[in-house]
Amino acid sequence: MSITSLPETDRSVPLNRNRRSALIALAGLLVAEVVLGSIWKILPQNSAVSPNVFTALMFLMVPPILFFIYDAIWGIKSRNSKMASYPMMLIALGVFVLGTLWTVMFSFTNIKIIPLFTPADWVKGFVGLANYKRLFNTSRWMDCPGLTKAFQSGWEFKCAGALPNMVTYAVLSIAISVSLGFLLAVMMDQKIRAEGVFRTIFLYPFALSFVVTGHVWAWIMSPEYGLQHSIRALGWESFSFDWIANRDMVMYAIVIAGIWQGTGFVMALMLAGLRGIDDEIWKAAKVDGIPAWRTYIQIVLPMMKPVLVTTFVIVSSGAVRIYDLVVATTDGGPGISSDVPTRYIYQNFSANLGQSLSASTVMLVAMAVVLIPWIRVEFGKKSQA
Amino acid sequence: MANTSTISAEPSGAKPKPFITWERAVVYTVLIVCALFFLLPLYIMIITSLKSISEIQGGNIFVPSSNPSLAAWEKAWNSACTGLYCEGIKVGFWNSIKITVPSTIVSIAVASISGYSLANWPFKFSEGFFTILLLGSFIPYVVMLYPIVIITRYLGIFSTLPAVVLVHTIFGLPIQTLLFRNYFASLPQELFKAARVDGASYWQIFFRVFVPMSVPIFTVSVILQVTGIWNDFLFGVIYAGPTNYPMTVQLNNIVNSAQGGKAYNVDMAATILTGLVPLTIYFISGKYFVRGIAAGAVKG
Amino acid sequence: MSYSVSVKNLTLKFGAAEVLKNLNLDVEEGEFIVLLGPSGCGKSTLLNCLAGLLELSEGQIHIKGKNVTWAEPSERGIGMVFQSYALYPQMTVRGNLSFGLKIAGLPKADIEARVQRASEILQIGPYLDRKPGALSGGQRQRVAIGRALVRDVDVFLFDEPLSNLDAKLRSELRVELKRLHNRLQNTMIYVTHDQIEALTLADRIAIMRGGIIQQLAPPQEVYNRPVNLFVAGFIGSPAMNFLKGAVVDGGKAFQVGNTKVSLEGYDGGTNIERPKAILGLRPEHLLIQPEAEAGMTIPAQVELDEPMGADSLVWLVAEGHQLSVRVPVENRPKPGATVHLKVEIHKASVFDAESEQRI
Structure with missing residues (x-):
């Protein structure tokens, strides 16, 4: 079953019959409107409920009132379904669409804390790309050596800042967790004993909060009393594992924690994908004398493309959002060397x-780049069918 | 191999196999090594929480305490300091309960009805709205955080429980709706038709026919929402307000409010306590948990 | 005007595609109508329109003289039985039977009496308190029929009700359905793609293709006098043999290759010549005989035969066409032999090759 296609169904509605219930609903809504309109006036001044709540509710009831007026006069198909979907539509339009638009639009203005809503405010505060210029001149956001500088230092092209940190984390954690997850899934698919035990072990970190993961790994990797200290105490004096306290290595420490948390999830998805492959493919490959590893790479992997794309999109949308893990593991430290965009x-x-x-808008664009392959797979299917 | 001698010149009967092939040995070795890597933090969390501070400072991180005690757990629960006050992580625990229960109920109620509408009563723009939701679930949260701050501030609920419940409902909606929509669409269409011939209305079909036969998907959905909301940090820290900080935020504050040297044993005890609810759910409901994340990702 | 079900100029569009095209159908009181056709012909769609589960784009539907075009499914006086049984899994058999009655707000005693009657008719009394999951396929389908029965309706709609059953059960339930119809004398409209079901059950068969009813007639007529090439080819197993040729001699004979077959005694009007025509002959309407008879036989060569118990299907080549003939198994000729096929012209059909209509 695809996300985007559903069987064609609709219902016939006897228009004359539903008029009465439409009128009842309309009357109810109008009474509620009046009650809401008068109740906040008699509310005590220091009430815990803001008068704005009533204004908002009254405003939100306008579309249903218009809806039922239309329904009472001309009739509306699938009325209950449309009314019941109202919260969903409200969230889709009011939060996801309008919220995103608001952020993008007002990223071109110089607004401060006080919220501005109106187009007039937008025009008044418009500053063009000034915010973006400042953003990319802020070393905490992104600090990359220019081309000349990179050339002088022998092409040592090392970027610092929140955005490059996120990219480092995303690229490494996705690459490692997807390949390790696939490897584990293939091994789990070998009719092994105690499969359930292994799956439980690989997947349990995914049930935990990033905050929990972050603090555990911060403790394990802490140079003071953690792994480094313990191994040195065993006699290996020169052993060093201080990534978490090392400006250049700290992102890799976070990647370790991220992999620990996320690989089981990838493994579970991949295993579901592997199990979904027709048994007869395996039989055919066996009869043809193709070795198992080649079957995996040349036949099974291409067949799993949809699963791989979905996994990639989910894992990367998570990686782009990285926040809690950094806050818990290093809180952006040492200094700001492990800062990430969400934290910024x-x-x-x-x-x-x-x-x-x-910066939010930049993140939106970054995510759009990742989303494109998924949209092509998911929505391309529909046009082929 | 003991049975080599019994092989006759002609192959006959079961083909003799070695006790273990080298491929199997590789598979098991890799799996066990990885399992150890995944288990290590859990092991260290537990043994650290049972140690005393002096044992931690003098001892080895891998070696369990010679004199295990639950003192750190007691302190973590009852009296660890968060920087503001010293009432332990139990405050966060109850706050998380107060956040998780209503958020789960509200979000599943909205999502199940939306999913039912989308699957069985589609209308002109229903799939369009659904596509918006789905794309919206991939938009980085930060993009919508400030607009929601504005909305909740306008409604006077910023820094309160209703705000954080609202936010969890909003951000839980896409994946939950997808889950229910695909589940209801996978039920036989004829069942829906039969109910309509029987005269059942929109709500009667939902409550009397579909809900009773959808216990598995509601279970999956509850598991996903409870673990997801319990594990949330960002929304809690922004919208809940200091008096309602959920357990994850409290944990972070306890660990970061080092007063005179880090109390790793208390930190680890608090960490385990924070992870205990989702872990318990995970271990009890293993299959459903796997099904949930797979259904959310790979579609019904 | 006292039709039980009457469909007037019904058109149904899904987007731009017309699924049903200006369709008319009148069903008599107590009639058993079978809608038959290949998948995608619109037969299930038509049934769903009758039930009110699909909204039609144009036209009207009358049931018992009442215009129900806009009525809810439950208000149309119909009961419906589905291919997948569509029983509510969480309810007992009794719950399934009484669900619709409870929704309609019938008094308890009335519900009980109706369930009792239905369970007696269908002999499902012993399972009343079981859940559908504990029943066999045949039992489930009986319960599904019972659900329509308790509604005490005028019209029963069946949507391929036997397709999910195995062959043996299917033929058993087929007989039971016929018995049920004899007993209840309700109007029944039955969708199937199985022509055996259609031929055995129907008072009249409506053969559909591309959203249009091609022929609406009693089974024997559909079988013997198919109105066009599609109906002729669709009904009958093994399929009808088609010989391409021409109607010659002023409509008195059919010319195929070098052979002429007299059309004397043909059941239809062929008094004009047609340069392109098709002679349709069912496998049992050809007789194999050793000698030729002028104007009556076609020479043919035996290719192979398929014995099927009592009969054998013999495949031959005649005048460049491949033909099948049904013969008793003991009379089958040897492969390679040359024989003559005697045409029972009064049972044959001739079609115009252009219009594909029977002439």
Whole structure:
């Protein structure tokens, strides 16, 4: 079953019959409107409920009222279904569409904390690409050596800052967790004993919070009393594992924690994909004398393309969002050397909203780049069918 | 191999096999090594939480305590300091319960009805709205965080429980709706038709025919939502307000409020306590958990 | 005007595609109508329109003289039986039977009496308190029929009700359905792609293709006098033999290759010559004989035979056409032999090759 296609069904509605219930609903809504309109006036001044709540509710009831007026006069198909989907539609339009648009639009303005809503505010505060210029000139967001500088240092092209950190984390954690996850899934698919035990072990970190994961790994990797200390105490004096405290290595430490948490998830998806492959493919390959590893690479892997794409999209949308793991493991440290975009954006909410909004928009664009392959797979299917 | 001698010149009967082939040995070795890697943090969490501070400072991270005690657990639960006050992580535990229960109920109620509408009563723009939701689930949360701050502030619920419940409902909606929509679409269409011939209305079909036969998907959905909401950090820290901070935020504050040297044993005890609810759900409901994440990802 | 079900100029569109095209159908009181056709012909769609499960684009539906075009399924006086039984899995058999009655708000005693009657007719009394999961396929289908029965309706709609059953059960339930119809004398409209079901059950068969009813007639007529090439080819197993040729001699003979077959005694009007025509002959309407008879036989060469118990299907080549002939198994000729096929022209059909209509 594809996400985007459903069987054609609709229902015939006897228009004359539903009029009465439409009128009842309409009357109910109008009474509610009146009650809401008068109740906040008699509410005590220091009430815990803001008067705005009533205004908002009254406003939200306008579309249903218009809906039932239309219904009472001309009749509406699938009325219950449409009404019941109202919260879903409201969230889709009001939060996902309008919220995103708001962020993108106001990233071109110099607004501060006070929220601005209107197009007039937008025009007044419009500053063009100023926020973006400032953003990419902020070393905490991105600090890459220019071409000349890179040439002088012998092409040592090392970027610092929140955005490059996120890219480092995303590329490494996706590459490692997807390949390790696939490898584990293939091994789990070898009719092994105690498969359930192994699956439980590989997957349990995924049930945990990133905060939990972060603190455990911070403890294990802490140079003070953790792994390094313990191995040195065993006599290997020169052993060194201080990534978490090392500006250049700290992102790799976070990648380790991320892999620990996410590989089981990839494994579970891949295993589901492997199990979904027709048994007869295996029989045919066996009769043809193709060795198992070649079957995996040349036949099974291409057949799993949809699963791989879905996995990739999910894992990368998670990696782009990385926040809790960093906060728990290093809280961006040492210094700001493991800062990530979400943390940067959140910390600028109060003082520097323009930076937050422009950085958010950059993240949106980054995610769009990742989403394109998935959209092509998911929506391309429909046009072929 | 003991049975080599019994092989006659002509192959006959079961083909003799070695006790273990080298391929199998490789498979098991890799699996066991990986299993150890995945188990290590759990092991270290547990043994650290049972040690005393002096044992931690003097001993080896891998070696369990010679004198295990639950003192650190007691402290973590009852009296660990978060920087604001010293009432332990139990405050966060109850806050997380207060957040998780209503968020789970509201989000599943909205999502199951939306999924039912989309699957069985599609209308002109229903798939369009659904596509928006689906794409929306991939948009980085940060993009919508500030608009929601504005909305909740306008409604006067910013930094309160209703705000965080609202946010969890909003962000849980796409995946939950997908889950229910695909499940209801996978039920036989004829069942829906039969109910309509029997005269059942939109709500009667949902509550009397579909819900009773959808216990598995509701279970999956509850598991996904409870673990997801329990494990959330970002929404809790932004929208809940300090008095309602969920357990994950409290844990982070306890670990970070080092007063005179880090108390790793207390930190690890608090960490285990925070992970205990999702872990318990995970171990009890193993199959459903796997099904949930697979259904959310690979579609019905 | 006292038709039980009457469909007037019904058109149904899914987007731009017309699934049913200006369709008319009148069903008499107590009639058993079978809608038959290949998949995608619109037969199930038509049934869903009758049930009110699909909204039609144009036209009207009348049931018992009442216009029900806009009525809810439950208000149409219909009961429906589905291919997958569609029993509510969480309810007992009794719950399944009484669900619709409870929704309609019938008094308890009335519901009980109706369930009792249905369970007696269908002999499902012993399973009333079981859940559908504990029943066999045949039992489930009986319960599904019972669900239509308790509604005490005028019209029964069946959507391929026997397709999910194995061959043996299918033939048993087929007989039971016929018995049920004899007893209840309700109007029944029955969708199937199985022509045996259609031929055995129907008072009249409506053969559909491309959203159009091609022929609506009693089974024997559909079998013996198919109105066009499609119906002729669709009904009958093994399929009808088609010989391409021409109607010659002023409509008195059919010329295929070098052979002429007299059309004397043909059941239809062929008094004009047609340069392109098709002679349709069912396998049992050809007789194998050793000698030729002028104007009556076609020479043929035996290719192979397929013995099927009592009969054998013999495959021959005659005038460049491959033909099958059904013969008693003991009379089958040897492969390679040359024989003559005697045409029972009064049972044959001749079609115009252009219009594909019977002439």
